[in-house]
Structures are given as structure tokens and as C-alpha cells.
Amino acid sequence: MNLKDFVLEGHRTFMPNVAVDCAVFGFHNNELKILLLKWKYIKGWSLPGGYMKHTEDAELAARRLLKERTGLDNIFLQQHHTFSGITRAKLSAQNLKMFDKILGVDVPADNWLHARTVAIGYYALVEYSKVAPQPDSFTESCEWRNIEDIPPLMFDHDEMVTRALKTLRLQLSHQPVGLNLLPLKFTIGELQSLYETLLGQPLDRGNFRKKMLSTGILKKTGERPTGKAHKTPHLYSFNKKAYAESFKSGISFP
């Protein structure tokens, strides 16, 4: 669907008023990353997102959007908050002027994109190395940014990131995290580093190790990474069955 069709005929495919926005988190080089889009004409940054199709619920829409942006299926997704501030409407109007220029036709005042939009916020956890960031026709780039180094975002997306992180940290305290963010094989040190990054505080090495091993969600692979200096740690993977059980029944951390 090209831009003109989207603006003028999009209401046949998409539901007006309701959009989905995703905070996609990855973990690389011991740093938490987030996937951001840079828009073509207005030059702003935003989270990946879009309208829901008439045939989709919000989660399915999020999965479609994320498949397009990352190439991945079966992403870990969690709804965190729905944003409905009345100022969201004004931002839409601003964008519409832009469409007028680009399309070279007047967009009618009752166009579906003029409507105020409520955004259902999701966060996604993905394995950094498996993502192939793909911009769409509206955006000039789609890239990972360090969570500590995010440019000012459009709309209320700064608040979305804050809330997504807050919900993720809450999840961390009563459910395991890591299966979706780490590669298949990883060291306990890497897992600890992930937890430290998400919590924003250092953790005791010995105690973290003890705690994690006691949950039974880790499985020793027998392998060790090569080429690293000093003693190399064991590589672990998640015991998916035990992980799923812990996820369901809940574990407290710390």
C-alpha cells in the first residue's frame, strides 16, 4: 500500500482512532537497546507502531508490525498501558499537513487520519542478533539505540518508553526474564549483566549465581566460549519447560 492509498483509502483496511505502539528491547554488549524509527519528512524519532486492521486484535497488529520491522515471528509481547491523552489529536493534525504537501492533493477534513488516536502500548523482548531492522516507506531508518542515549521522541513516546521499562522491571521481580533477550547459549555473567542493566543496580555475583541456579531454569550445555582471556565460564541455556513453569507460577526476585 503506497502513501496516497494509505491516507485516502486506509480506513477500508484500518480501524481509525486506535493504534498500537511497541517498545522493542534488545540486549547487546551488556547494554539495553531499543528499536527506534526515524521519520522521513518530519525528521522525528518514534517507536515502531501503526494502526490495527479491521481483522486484527491489538496483539496481532503488533505482531504484524514487528514482523515487518524486525523480520521475526513469535516475539515475546506484553501489553503495558494504553495512552489516550487528548493532546494526541493535535499531533495527528500536524502530520496531516505534511501529507497534503507530499501527496499534492488536499486531504479532506473528515479523513480518517484526522481522528484522535488512542495508542495501545506493548513492549517486546527480542534477541538482538536475530533482528534485521527494516524501515518502512514512511521512515528513513530503523535502528537500535542505547536506552541511555535516546533522542527526544515524537508524540508521547518518551512516556511510553518509561512505562514499558517500568512494567518490564516489575515483571523482572516476579517472573524470569532472559529467554527472549539472550542468545541460545550464554554465561551466567551475561544473564547477571542483563538483570543489572534492567534493574539499574549492581548485584552480588555469588548470590545471583546461587539464586538463578536454584530456580532450575538453567541448563549447563557443557561448552565454554573460546578466545576470551582468563578462565572461561560455562555456557548455559534455558530449560524451556522449567522456564515456562516459573513464568506461569511466578518466582520472586531477589
Next chain:
Amino acid sequence: MNLKDFVLEGHRTFMPNVAVDCAVFGFHNNELKILLLKWKYIKGWSLPGGYMKHTEDAELAARRLLKERTGLDNIFLQQHHTFSGITRAKLSAQNLKMFDKILGVDVPADNWLHARTVAIGYYALVEYSKVAPQPDSFTESCEWRNIEDIPPLMFDHDEMVTRALKTLRLQLSHQPVGLNLLPLKFTIGELQSLYETLLGQPLDRGNFRKKMLSTGILKKTGERPTGKAHKTPHLYSFNKKAYAESFKSGISFP
């Protein structure tokens, strides 16, 4: 606004596609209660809810709706989940037929109420005795029901109740609960009973008492209830400042 105006002209005031539904919880006679509406013509039960005005965000809409239904301002409100299942549309269509009959005019196919609706779910905690349940023009009654004795609800409202309770229980594990559900003065036994009801499990009396007093959120009033059999317990109230701090910083329970 009467029914005819609402159906035919409501789109001028209300946003289509997006509604707000509230699970209102109260506590009375050591039982958890929920506020339900019984509809006039279709005879079904539902949670109180409604459409957002163009001038409102979701929380403001929820506060307006709850003010109308309970008479209360400044209710404790928490967003828990947004429901966007595609089957929600069909249910709306069903209702529209009903409007045709009642109004005696054909509701046009492009009427705003025909649109599929996404519902933003909130839960509210209120002091049972302060609520004066009020039906509106669509409903024949608005009443408290025991949480263990809920009739089948319309739409996906059963799932809404389940999710609201789940979120409330999660809140209980890391934030204090009670200020919004109990009267100004209460005994530690009543507070324990509230916790037991919400968690669905018995708690040790001595340990609960110790834990609660150690948080510093309780303040002894010096009074005791009269007219009860046997030794009467002390009446406590919440130290609102300490409560607010615990709410913000979080406390783990148990």
C-alpha cells in the same frame, strides 16, 4: 442526553471505537463485592462503562462514569488491560438491532455505534458504605454482587473481571491496599480479612499483624468498637503520608 440522541447524534460528543469499562470493587461483611449493571431490554449484566468524550482521556471518562454510577469523586483507579478482540464488533451489532426496535427508527448502517469497539479496562477500589449505586437510562439496576456470585456477563466482561482481579492481586504483592477499600477506622482483623479475600488464602493472624505494623502505615486511634462480644480490638487508621510513600516506593507482601 436521551437514547435517541445518543444513538443518532452521540458521535458529536463521543469518540467511536473506544470505550472504558470499570470493575468497581468494594468490601463489606468480609466479602469482596463488585458493582454490576443490569440492562433494561437485553436483560444482561455488565460492568459499568461507556464511551469517551472527545474532550476526555480514558481516566477522566472513567471518573465521569463512576461519578454517575456511585456518586463518588476521587476514586482510586488503575488501568489494567485493553481489550481489542475482533468478536467485540459482533456484539455491538446485536445491540444495534435492539435500538432499532426501541427507537422506532432505522439506525443507519454507518451509525457510529456500529463500529467495532476497543475497551480500556480499569479497576476501581471504593469504600462500600459510601457508594450509592445509581442505574442510568439504559439499565434497570446498578447493584453490588459478591465476587463469588457473579451472573454471566455480556461481551468479554467476565474476562475483564478476571484480569482486573489478577492485576489487583499483583498490586497487593508490592503495594499496600486498603486505604481505598476500608472505612476511616478499622481493626487489623478487618484488614487481614480483606487481604485474605483478595488473595483467596488464609493468613496467620500474628504474622499478618506483625508485618502490617512493621510497615508503619497504620496509626492507632486509641478507640475500640463497642457492642461486640469478647475483647474488642483496637481501631486503626492509615497514616496517609506513610501509606503514600509505601505505595510509591513499594513494599513486598508477604
Next chain:
DNA sequence: TTCTATTGAGTACAAATTACTCAATAATAC
């Protein structure tokens, strides 16, 4: 005045958390 259900307080034990130590190890430097 005695009886009894309930409260407020305390205590012994178990479990979890915290703050450490230390030997084993594997790559690096010499």
C-alpha cells in the same frame, strides 16, 4: 464472679538473604 472467645505480644525454629572467602582454572606474560 466465672467462663470463654479474642486480642496483643512474644518466642523458637526454619528458610532466605547478605557479605564475604578461597581454591580451581585457563588464557596471558615472561
Next chain:
DNA sequence: GTATTATTGAGTAATTTGTACTCAATAGAA
């Protein structure tokens, strides 16, 4: 080839928290 060194894997003592109780004090009821 051997010594050096940063890091891992494992363990332990001290402390805190949680669990399962007991028991005297109390105030209305018998």
C-alpha cells in the same frame, strides 16, 4: 614451559526474614 593473573565456581558465617506456634490479658456473656 612456567609463572602470573583475572575470573569462575563453590562454599560459609552472620544476619534478616518468615513460619508456626504459645500464652497472658481482656471484656463481654453466662
